[in-house]
Amino acid sequence: MPLPSIGLISHGTSSGEGRRVIEALASAVTEDLLSRGLAQEVMLGHVDVQQPDVAEVLSALPHDSPVILVPLLLSPGYHMHVDLAEAIRAAGGADGRGAQGGGEREARRTSESRDIRLTSTLGPDPRLAQILAARLPNLEDEDQVVLAAAGSSDDRANDACLEMAESLAHELSRPVVAGFHAGGGDRLGDIVEQKRGSGGRVVLSSYLLAPGFFQDLASALIAESRDILTPPLLLDRAEAPSLLVEIVRDRIISAL
Structure with missing residues (x-):
């Protein structure tokens, strides 16, 4: 060939x-x-x-x-x-x-x-979880890790993000939930508000390939708080x- x-x-x-x-x-x-x-x-x-x-x-x-x-x-x-x-x-x-x-x-x-x-x-791919884990800060016991995904009207895309949340949880040996900016999945803003009640920081693991609209939305979501947002998968040109x-x-x- x-x-x-x-x-x-x-x-x-x-x-x-x-x-x-x-x-x-x-x-x-x-x-x-x-x-x-x-x-x-x-x-x-x-x-x-x-x-x-x-x-x-x-x-x-x-x-x-x-x-x-x-x-x-x-x-x-x-x-x-x-x-x-x-x-x-x-x-x-x-x-x-x-x-x-x-x-x-x-x-x-x-x-x-x-x-x-x-x-x-x-994605989904376990190797992406390795990159996501490397973007995270040193986590404290009380921290709540949330996979921050764009979201889609297509359930196949959202299911793939849920699978990635499971892969990241396996990589970190701690719970990870997925939240979505758009589409039919659980809204990221709602999850952040819910997790803030636990007393720990909310750590948003940005499941985006590059900076742009959704990264800006996630940044605004945690503005003026002690919560953390990681960079997207591609962070260095x-x-x-x-x-x-x-x-x-x-x-x-x-x-x-």
Whole structure:
């Protein structure tokens, strides 16, 4: 099989710092994949807010060799199951699924269709819990740890966040609950108010990939309190966590 081309697909953000850290992750992934001989080229695109969009990425990447799309998203929700799947079908992919779900199944293809494969999202993954744990301060016995997630109208995305809360609880050997800014899950603001009654600090573990709107909301939620908010998973534009690069690489290998 010829080397695949890779489309790294982020959500997109209007935050300048958010864009820079996503670009840093894409750069680190590109260097890793090319040095290992796993890709012929890598291109960054977005499902919302920014350009190029998914259609532009698929148009720009070679049509005569496999294309693997990796959603730089933490949970599988609407963007994964609708936006990306529809873009793949529109570009000539067989059914928009490819290796979705960890590479267990390759899409059926006809001679006229393109070989476009969609991997699973970055999360849930136990390695993300390791990064989240490293972002936390030294915890006191009374501290209440809350996984602060964006939330979604898609229950599959919220369920994935609940799974990550369990992974973080296992990593820390202490309870962790998940709270959501939006969608159908338990509201983050309500959980913070409830946990404040325990007497300890509320420590919000930011389950976001990059700075932006939801990180700002979480920051406002704990303003003028002794509660704590950790940075998102990507906090330094100069260096992406090696575990995140490893997760992306594993998603691609699963689709080969």
